[in-house]
Amino acid sequence: MTSKAVSQSRPRNAHKSSETLQSILLHILMTLGALLFIAPLYLMLVYATHPDNGIYSGALWFGSEAVNNFKNLQADTNFLKATFNSLMIAVLYTTVSLLFTSMAGFAFTKYEFVGKNFWFGLILATIAIPAFVTIIPQYIMVARDFHLTNTYWAVILPGLANTVGIFYMRQTFQGVHNDLLNAARIDGASEFRVFWQIALPVVRPSLAALAILLFLASWNDYLWPLLVLNNKDAYTIPVALGTLVGLTRVSWGGIMMGTAISTMPFLILFMLAQRHIVAGVAGGSVKG
Amino acid sequence: MPYLLIFLVFWAYPLVRSLLDSFDDSRILGFSFNTTNWTRLFSDPFFLTALKNTLFIMVIQVPVMLALAVGLAVALNSGVLKAKGFYRFAFFAPLVVGTTAYSAIFRLIFNTQYGAVNQGLNAIGIASVDWLNQPGPAMAVIMMAITWRWAGYNAILILAGLQSIGQEVYEAAALDGASKTTTFFRITLPLLRPSILFCLVISVFGTLQLFTEPALITASGPGNATMTLGTYLYQQGFRSFNFGYASAIAYGVAILGAVVSWIQLKVLGGDNT
Numbered sequence: 001m002t003s004k005a006v007s008q009s010r011p012r013n014a015h016k017s018s019e020t021l022q023s024i025l026l027h028i029l030m031t032l033g034a035l036l037f038i039a040p041l042y043l044m045l046v047y048a049t050h051p052d053n054g055i056y057s058g059a060l061w062f063g064s065e066a067v068n069n070f071k072n073l074q075a076d077t078n079f080l081k082a083t084f085n086s087l088m089i090a091v092l093y094t095t096v097s098l099l100f101t102s103m104a105g106f107a108f109t110k111y112e113f114v115g116k117n118f119w120f121g122l123i124l125a126t127i128a129i130p131a132f133v134t135i136i137p138q139y140i141m142v143a144r145d146f147h148l149t150n151t152y153w154a155v156i157l158p159g160l161a162n163t164v165g166i167f168y169m170r171q172t173f174q175g176v177h178n179d180l181l182n183a184a185r186i187d188g189a190s191e192f193r194v195f196w197q198i199a200l201p202v203v204r205p206s207l208a209a210l211a212i213l214l215f216l217a218s219w220n221d222y223l224w225p226l227l228v229l230n231n232k233d234a235y236t237i238p239v240a241l242g243t244l245v246g247l248t249r250v251s252w253g254g255i256m257m258g259t260a261i262s263t264m265p266f267l268i269l270f271m272l273a274q275r276h277i278v279a280g281v282a283g284g285s286v287k288g
Numbered sequence: 289m290p291y292l293l294i295f296l297v298f299w300a301y302p303l304v305r306s307l308l309d310s311f312d313d314s315r316i317l318g319f320s321f322n323t324t325n326w327t328r329l330f331s332d333p334f335f336l337t338a339l340k341n342t343l344f345i346m347v348i349q350v351p352v353m354l355a356l357a358v359g360l361a362v363a364l365n366s367g368v369l370k371a372k373g374f375y376r377f378a379f380f381a382p383l384v385v386g387t388t389a390y391s392a393i394f395r396l397i398f399n400t401q402y403g404a405v406n407q408g409l410n411a412i413g414i415a416s417v418d419w420l421n422q423p424g425p426a427m428a429v430i431m432m433a434i435t436w437r438w439a440g441y442n443a444i445l446i447l448a449g450l451q452s453i454g455q456e457v458y459e460a461a462a463l464d465g466a467s468k469t470t471t472f473f474r475i476t477l478p479l480l481r482p483s484i485l486f487c488l489v490i491s492v493f494g495t496l497q498l499f500t501e502p503a504l505i506t507a508s509g510p511g512n513a514t515m516t517l518g519t520y521l522y523q524q525g526f527r528s529f530n531f532g533y534a535s536a537i538a539y540g541v542a543i544l545g546a547v548v549s550w551i552q553l554k555v556l557g558g559d560n561t
Contacts, residue, residue: 023368030363034378037436040393041381043404047396056402104292119292122300129303130545132497132521133538136309136531137302161295220386222500227526238388245392245504252396259389266384271377278380281441282448 044263047256055252065253073254081233082240083261085152089225089236090218093156097214098207101162105169106195110181120170127163134158139227150234155225159218165210172206173199209280212273216266237262309535325536335537337512338520339544341427342495345516346548349431350491354484356435357442362476364443365450380440387437391504394433395420398505423513426506430514433501438494442487449483450476485552492548496541517541 047055050063073079107113108120138158148154176199184198185191200207222238229235235243241258244250270277329335360379363369382390397404398419406416419425453476461471477484499518502508508515508523517537525534 019368026363026366026369030369030375033360034375037378037382037440039404040390040397040436041385043397044389044393055396058402058404058407123295126300126303128545128549130493130497130538130541132518133306133542134302135521136525136535136538137305139526140305140531141302163295216384220388222386222388223522238386241388241392242500242504245388245395246507255392256396259392263385263389267381270381270384274373274376274380277383278376278444281383281444 041263041267044256044260047253048260050253052252055256066257069251069253069257072251073257076244076251076254077235077240077258078232079237079240079258079261082235082237085234086219086236086238086262089152089155090215092152093159093218094211094214096156097160097162097165098211100160101165101169101210102200102203102207103195104166105171106173106199108166108170109173109176110178110199123163123166127167135224135227142228149228150231154228155221155236156218158224159221162214165214168206168210169203172203176202205276206280209276212269212277213280219262219266306535306538309532325533328533329536329540334512334515334520335540338515338517339540341513341515342498342517344427345431345434345498346492346495349434350488350495352431353435353439353491354442354487356439357446357487358477358480358484360439360443361446361450362472364447379443382437382439383441383444385437387500388504390433390437391501394429394436394501395505398429420506421510423510426510426514430501430505433505434495434498438491442491445487446480446483449480453479488552489549492552493545496545496548517544 046059046062048069049066050059051065051068054063054065070079108116142154142157143149146154148157180202181194181198184194189198220238221236222242225236225239226242229239232240237258241255241262244255244258364372364375364379369375398406400406400416400418400421403419405419410416417425419429457475457479458471461475466474497518498516499522502514502516502519503522506514508519517540521534521537521541524530524537
């Protein structure tokens with residue numbers, strides 16, 4: 001290690017104490033930073049259990065108004081329906097998107113077909129284009145041409161053209177040996193079975209990581225659902241919360257309850273599966 | 289290939305359609321080639337304000353956040369740091385929080401009368417700041433919110449880059465008697481360049497499309513002090529339903545993105561990318 005080698009050129013004690021000091025400073029700095037980073041989430045949880053006057057007077061510990069806050073929230077937004085919508089959309093989106101991106105990723109790594117490089121180049125090129133560019137025609141198409149406003153598919157469809165996901169799956173399948181696939185083919189497996197029963201199980205960890213990211217992205221998406229959903233009963237959680245935040249007379253306790261409900265499952269999941277999520281985030285960025 | 293079909297319908301087609309729309313004068317029925325949207329863009333004071341605000345965030349917030357992310361990654365990778373699980377959780381937890389959720393939290397805790405931030409400031413003897421109703425502080429809140437949400441994400445990416453650097457490089461440096469500071473600036477940073485560049489590119493793209501935070505925390509205000517290209521596009525496209533002009537704004541964003549990425553690659557990319 002660096003420090004050991006450096007220490008040879010200095011008196012042993014002086015070095016030791018300066019290293020301890022540095023370590024203490026590092027811990028103090030990191031702890032302060034960590035508290036600062038957790039504070040908004042902690043306050044969210046605390047506020048979710050207080051009536052508004054408790055929030056205004058600076059509550060720092062949990063209160064007893066959680067149930068009332070939820071009732072307010074439900075009255076303001078039909079939050080249960082929004083939660084159900086968010087769940088349905090996120091599950092549908094994740095499932096279909098995983099299927100599409102893995103199939104496309106598999107095809108791009110393991111098959112030869114006409115225009116393969118052209119298509120892949122085109123897909124890669126669009127990764128670098130801000131999603132904003134397509135949002136207006138997408139909106140016109142989904143809302144006016146297909147008449148899908150206020151449906152689950154309106155929210156899901158445009159996101160299925162997931163360019164980052166296909167790139168990620170292509171990277172993943174490149175790590176699967178052709179020998180394994182060919183062995184299955186020699187045994188008489190159909191191409192679909194080769195994909196479904198041989199290739200997919202091998203890449204399960206990557207699929208899981210991608211699934212978490214897709215689910216989260218869908219669960220937290222705001223702008224697009226805001227555009228294609230305009231009926232209270234069709235709202236997802238972010239849209240429902242968004243309508244409350246801008247209002248002047250509003251139950252903050254209720255809003256904090258809503259943000260807590262939409263955030264807590266993932267905070268817990270994150271605590272449990274930190275490694276996989278972090279690996280997924282890092283893996284998604286690996287360049288070819 | 290269902291994917292290619294979806295891709296064509298929902299990506300390739302809108303891309304072309306949007307370009308056409310930007311040259312279409314919406315006051316005339318049917319398509320007519322016209323550059324009014326584009327000429328309007330460059331003389332529109334609101335667009336220029338949005339552009340200025342977006343560039344401001346890009347130039348101030350993005351580098352600060354990336355420096356923070358590098359510091360975090362190095363600290364989390366350090367051998368002397370104990371209780372890594374706790375720190376990782378604290379700094380990476382914002383990663384799972386949705387933009388609407390944290391925008392709501394930030395709007396509440398930065399409230400002038402009863403927000404937790406001002407209460408905290410008062411407690412240590414500092415007067416309240418009217419965070420959301422003054423241009424400068426409002427911009428600061430937006431930038432703090434984005435930094436809070438994304439610093440951990442970038443730190444993960446940089447941490448991954450950090451861990452892919454072989455130990456032998458550091459051993460060699462140590463043998464040559466290089467100090468920690470020298471090692472960091474002469475070895476670690478240059479080897480991290482691809483990771484940092486990647487973070488820079490995605491952060492810049494994120495900034496160009498910034499919408500939820502200014503929309504929900506400050507409602508683009510006070511005045512138009514925190515209006516971004518994202519909120520202006522939304523206003524033109526989906527409040528005024530001026531699709532042609534909004535398309536021109538959208539392509540303006542894309543062109544800006546292309547130019548900025550190109551500069552980044554030229555300045556920082558070198559032979560590594």
